[in-house]
Amino acid sequence: MSEPKSKTSPMPVKRYGALLYRYLRPQWPKALLMSLLLLASIGLQLVVPQILRFFIDQAIAGGLLEVLLRAALLFFGVAFSNQLLAALATYFGADVGWTATNAMRADLTRHCLKLDMGFHNARTPGELIERIDGDVTALSNFFSQFVVRVLGGVLLLIGILVLLWLEHWLVGLILTIFVAIVSWILAYRREVAVPATHAEREANAKLFGFIEERLAGIEDIRANGGGVYTMRRFHGVMRQFFNSGLRAWLLRSTLWTFAIGLFGLGYVMTLGLGVYLFSLGAITLGTAYLFVQYMVMIETPLEQITQQMEELQKAAASIARVDELLRLNSKLPPGNSHRLKAGALAVSFERVSFAYDDKPVLDKVSFQLSPGQVLGLLGRTGSGKSTLTRLLFRLYDPSSGQVRLSGVDTRDADLALLRQHVGMVTQEVQLFHATVRDNLTFFDRSISDERIMAAFRQLGLDGWLERLPQGLDTMLLTGGGGLSGGEAQLLAFTRVFLKDPGLVILDEPSSRLDPATEALLERAVSKLLAGRTAIIIAHRLDTVRRADEIMIMSAGRVLEHGPRERLAQDPRSRFHRLLEVSHHPDADLSLQGELA
Numbered sequence: 174m175s176e177p178k179s180k181t182s183p184m185p186v187k188r189y190g191a192l193l194y195r196y197l198r199p200q201w202p203k204a205l206l207m208s209l210l211l212l213a214s215i216g217l218q219l220v221v222p223q224i225l226r227f228f229i230d231q232a233i234a235g236g237l238l239e240v241l242l243r244a245a246l247l248f249f250g251v252a253f254s255n256q257l258l259a260a261l262a263t264y265f266g267a268d269v270g271w272t273a274t275n276a277m278r279a280d281l282t283r284h285c286l287k288l289d290m291g292f293h294n295a296r297t298p299g300e301l302i303e304r305i306d307g308d309v310t311a312l313s314n315f316f317s318q319f320v321v322r323v324l325g326g327v328l329l330l331i332g333i334l335v336l337l338w339l340e341h342w343l344v345g346l347i348l349t350i351f352v353a354i355v356s357w358i359l360a361y362r363r364e365v366a367v368p369a370t371h372a373e374r375e376a377n378a379k380l381f382g383f384i385e386e387r388l389a390g391i392e393d394i395r396a397n398g399g400g401v402y403t404m405r406r407f408h409g410v411m412r413q414f415f416n417s418g419l420r421a422w423l424l425r426s427t428l429w430t431f432a433i434g435l436f437g438l439g440y441v442m443t444l445g446l447g448v449y450l451f452s453l454g455a456i457t458l459g460t461a462y463l464f465v466q467y468m469v470m471i472e473t474p475l476e477q478i479t480q481q482m483e484e485l486q487k488a489a490a491s492i493a494r495v496d497e498l499l500r501l502n503s504k505l506p507p508g509n510s511h512r513l514k515a516g517a518l519a520v521s522f523e524r525v526s527f528a529y530d531d532k533p534v535l536d537k538v539s540f541q542l543s544p545g546q547v548l549g550l551l552g553r554t555g556s557g558k559s560t561l562t563r564l565l566f567r568l569y570d571p572s573s574g575q576v577r578l579s580g581v582d583t584r585d586a587d588l589a590l591l592r593q594h595v596g597m598v599t600q601e602v603q604l605f606h607a608t609v610r611d612n613l614t615f616f617d618r619s620i621s622d623e624r625i626m627a628a629f630r631q632l633g634l635d636g637w638l639e640r641l642p643q644g645l646d647t648m649l650l651t652g653g654g655g656l657s658g659g660e661a662q663l664l665a666f667t668r669v670f671l672k673d674p675g676l677v678i679l680d681e682p683s684s685r686l687d688p689a690t691e692a693l694l695e696r697a698v699s700k701l702l703a704g705r706t707a708i709i710i711a712h713r714l715d716t717v718r719r720a721d722e723i724m725i726m727s728a729g730r731v732l733e734h735g736p737r738e739r740l741a742q743d744p745r746s747r748f749h750r751l752l753e754v755s756h757h758p759d760a761d762l763s764l765q766g767e768l769a
Contacts, residue, residue: 196273210262217255222466224248230459281305289504299385303378308491326474369421370490376417432479443468511585517544517706518675525574536729547707549717552726596674602661610645633696666697677707
């Protein structure tokens with residue numbers, strides 16, 4: 174997987190446009206309604222100062238009270254309608270924005286799930302949470318408010334300048350030049366903080382990753398007195414986050430600083446022009462007030478645009494990180510449409526080699542396993558046993574050689590369907606804070622309770638299920654809290670049985686079971702393996718009693734492979750010697766020597 178370099182340069186405007194189009198296009202009816210509400214609100218905003226100008230001039234001229242009351246009522250009606258329309262436009266803008274960002278979250282999550290294990294091993298879950306949720310949340314204002322406020326502000330500015338030109342050309346000219354200068358400064362400075370904001374998002378991701386890792390290892394940290402070291406590291410990560418955030422904020426705030434000075438200058442010019450023209454008799458007092466009011470209205474959209482430029486800088490950094498993530502490609506090509514046949518699968522490794530980051534793990538491994546046969550896989554830690562099974566799931570592709578299931582190269586098989594045909598029970602079972610039902614089905618509501626209960630009965634686990642407080646509705650804690658390790662593995666067996674795979678991989682399934690549960694496991698294993706091909710990764714010789722074949726690995730190579738009975742009776746085989754020393758008082762040491 175080739176990973177693009179981090180981006181610190183600003184993204185082209187067309188990339189923003191492409192992003193907006195991709196996620197806003199499905200919502201065009203809401204976006205259209207939002208635009209209409211916005212245009213109506215802008216029209217009313219332009220009318221309000223005209224009503225005030227009329228009221229002031231009529232009051233000075235001694236106009237009728239009835240006329241003044243009508244003008245006041247019209248003012249309040251227009252102002253209220255304007256606020257209502259603006260609120261509705263904001264509501265629809267937020268609705269469009271959150272719908273768009275939720276769609277983006279779903280796309281990012283789906284994309285990450287498709288990336289290979291090399292990507293996930295190089296990143297902490299906390300970092301991915303920040304990339305998928307934190308960066309997208311930073312875009313929510315970009316989607317929900319940017320278009321409304323910037324587009325609305327631009328239209329309002331144009332309307333104000335047109336009216337000012339109609340009132341008096343000199344005022345129109347000067348304030349047009351003023352708006353042009355402010356707009357140029359905003360455009361010139363709009364991306365000054367993008368690199369710093371990008372660094373701020375990276376620091377935030379590291380902070381999330383640090384917290385997630387330490388919370389996941391809280392038991393080890395407490396047991397080994399690592400609290401002081403953890404807090405020292407936490408302060409270092411927080412210091413980096415604070416410094417990067419402060420620098421990004423200071424750079425973004427330069428826009429606001431420039432705007433304050435420029436707006437002060439604009440008020441001085443507007444007041445000076447109003448006084449000058451009024452003293453010449455060229456305008457009425459109401460018109461002078463109209464100029465000041467329009468200057469106030471010019472400040473509002475320019476301030477909004479200034480704020481949105483700051484948000485745009487945040488969005489630019491987040492868009493760059495989102496785009497960077499979406500452009501990552503998995504090392505695993507999607508495969509072809511080859512489908513595996515139902516039933517027990519044949520397994521074939523043909524001179525398979527594999528390395529993690531240039532560190533060799535498997536070296537020209539070759540073996541075959543017939544459909545319905547059970548292979549007992551032995552070897553020391555680091556011998557390549559787990560890597561071999563990961564290749565069967567196609568979590569990785571071999572560096573060289575071929576892995577075949579029933580004659581189909583795993584690289585040619587449909588990836589999703591391939592993983593449906595392979596099931597695995599590990600020592601560390603992943604359970605969620607959900608009901609037993611949802612943990613068994615992975616929240617697939619199409620799997621009926623009748624089918625689940627039938628699986629429990631076939632595995633002989635229905636009695637165990639009945640002892641749970643609420644049966645299938647029993648709520649489990651995160652990580653299986655409240656269940657023993659053995660009970661968690663029983664759930665894993667049922668989960669795999671529901672999947673009905675043609676190949677089952679068991680990673681020392683009885684290593685964490687108490688004696689009371691082990692009998693249930695033995696029956697469940699027999700039922701699960703019936704009519705299926707199986708590979709049992711074993712650390713104890715008792716585990717491979719049911720194996721038809723034995724394969725011993727060391728340093729990524731096959732040391733021995735053959736029928737279990739023949740190897741057990743051959744005095745020259747490693748497996749025979751393992752059986753002989755298995756009852757020795759120092760059996761673990763002896764076994765390690767035989768597997769070397």
